[in-house]
Amino acid sequence: MTRLLFWLALIFLVIAAIRSKLRKMSGPPQGGQPQQPRAAEPQQIEKMLQCAHCGVHFPASENVPANGLDYCSAAHAPH
Template sequence: MTRLLFWIALVILVVAAIRSKLRKMSGPPPGAQGQQPAQRQQPQRPAEQPTEKMLQCAHCGVHFPASENVPANGRDYCSAAHAPH
């Protein structure tokens, strides 16, 4: 029984040593301090789209983008059906 535990412990130590060596060879993890080599730089993210202002319908209270606004009598409406005639 003691020999079995010895061999299991030895296998675990060998596997841990191999994983440690492989981790060191792969380089620093992303976001690590310091300069990264040019070939390891992450591609730049595309610029974020600007957010659009949201308005609230004076009739039903639903929020909608300002580009879909139907103004009437100085108030904002989500559709022509909700705007007063």
């Protein structure tokens, strides 16, 4: 009889723990706790270019064009 009560109590606790975890994951914050903000997603994906001198990839907004090629900095662009 003791074993039966032990297993029933164990099953009850496991089910209660699972339900509690699922409730926390899907429900609104309880007790007035502020919800943690999600990471901001990028508004626009910027094109990446490759430097003709060193081969490093960099955002197109930082491009230094020279002689029809793309460079990562003025130091790598031909003078």
